[in-house]
Amino acid sequence: MRLPGGERARLTALYGGLLVLAGAMLIGLINFLVAQGLYTTISGAVVARMDSGATPALPLPSSHPSAASASPGSEVFQRAEPSGEVSTFTRAAEQATQNQLLTISLITLAVFAIVSVALAWWMAGRVLRPVGVITRTARKLSGENLHERIALDAPSGELKQLADTFDDMLDRIEHLVGAQKRFAANAAHELRTSLAVQRAAAEIGLATSDPEAVARIRRKLIEVADSSERLIEGLLLLSVSDQGLDHREPVALDELVRTVTAEYAVSQQARDHHIAVRAQTTPVTVQGDPVLLTHLVRNLVGNALRYNHDGGHVTVTAHGRALEVDNSGPHVPPETVPYLFEPFRRLEERRHARGEGAGLGLSIVASIARAHQARADAEANPGGGLTVRVLFPGPEEGA
Structure with missing residues (x-):
């Protein structure tokens, strides 16, 4: 059952209720234990007091045989029997003590309940303070x-x-x-x-x-x-x-790399600028979308071919779980490399020249890699150009 009110009121009711319940159980246990031993304690104390002579004996009735032989002016006493007057006295003392203890216990429980609720309200506020800070921050955003x-x-x-x-x-x-x-x-x-x-x-x-x-x-x-x-x-x-991906299937990445590389090796741009495009592969199979993976390889190779110089090279390697594209070309400042994966980022301002890309190549590569749970990164080559690497997950990771 869900209590009405806010979270602080509900926590207060919960904390306060638990504290009051614990106090009531403790007081009930004390009253029960005291009641169990109270009669024996009072009865033993009274009998011990009588045995020591401190308690006066009760006067003998006039019909008692010993009363006739008693001298005038003297008082004759007899010892009270514990099973009679002592038992009645003990019961009365026990009842009075229990009533007083119960009254004090109820008053104490009432005060304890008030203190418990106040303490629970303060404690709930302290506990929920970070939640209030989060709520206020979220509202302002x-x-x-x-x-x-x-x-x-x-x-x-x-x-x-x-x-x-x-x-x-x-x-x-x-x-x-x-x-x-x-x-x-x-x-x-x-x-x-x-x-x-x-x-x-x-x-x-x-x-x-x-x-x-x-x-x-x-x-x-x-x-x-x-x-x-x-x-x-x-x-x-x-x-x-x-x-993301709607479906996955085994894709021979090495065959895909060889096909795309052969296509770009005889392209007009490669022939015009005498750029050597070659592939170095070993059998590699990954789980993914073949169409998107084709676009990934095409963007990597096309980007490496576009940002190159005459007589340069493009080397595509597929080995293990990694696809790597290395090219020659202009010097790339290392601090700018991470930003090249953002859309429309280029090393130079766009000149609107023929064959110039839109600046989406590496951002598409990064997006397709994320869809395949792969990681794409790059590093500037010391002699110029860039090395882009896509690391695919293993079979157990991509499951």
Whole structure:
């Protein structure tokens, strides 16, 4: 049965009730134990007192035979029998003592109940204070003050752990909200830029009758349209991978790597810049979605090919539970490497050149890796370029 009122009232009723119950049981036990030995104690004390002569004997009745032989003016006494007057006296003393003890016990219990309820109310307030702090902090939070934390100053315990967990959750929420804001702003900027270029090209093309100018505008419109299409496909792929996997099946990662690598090795970009694309694999099977894993490998190899230099190389390795893509290319500052997995992050500002990516490659890789419970990281190569590594879980981890 759920008690009405707030949590503090319920805890007060619980704590106070338990304390009063414990006090009542203690008082009842004391009264019971005293009652058990009270008669014997009083009776023994009275008899001992009589045996020592301290208690006067009762006068003999005139009909008693000894009374006739008693001298005038003298008093004749007889010893009281314990089974008669002593028993009556003992019973009366026992009853009076029990009544007085019960009265004192009830008064004590009433005072104890009042003190117990007050103490339980204070104690419940102390226990629930961190919960109140968490509640007030949660009510104040909004998109503008996600930086606030509870920072509960309390000894280690369950409520301290709850407050610390809440702070950790706020850290993650702040990071995610910040990433979402940056993502929305960057996506809007990218799409707006493409639309602006298309609009300008269309206006210029409609304003001229030069066939060569019209042909250039046409090619530019097609390039921008292709770029916008790739951007939208990347956004959709990022959204799908962020939702997780609907099903899993065994995927031969080594075969997938060899297929994608062979495709990029003969691509126009690799031939134009004389970039060697090669694969080094051993049999590797992972549990996952083959379509998403194909996109993961394509993004890794395409990104390594795009950010490279003439005569460079791209090496794709699949061994054990790891997929690794190493490339040559421009120098990458080590402090910028972790940020490359965020959407629309690039080493250089976008120039809107032909074949330039949208800045979603590594963010899609990280999202697909998370969907497969894998971990994606990267490190800058000393001679330039980047090494990106995706470590898949073992069979027992991915189950």
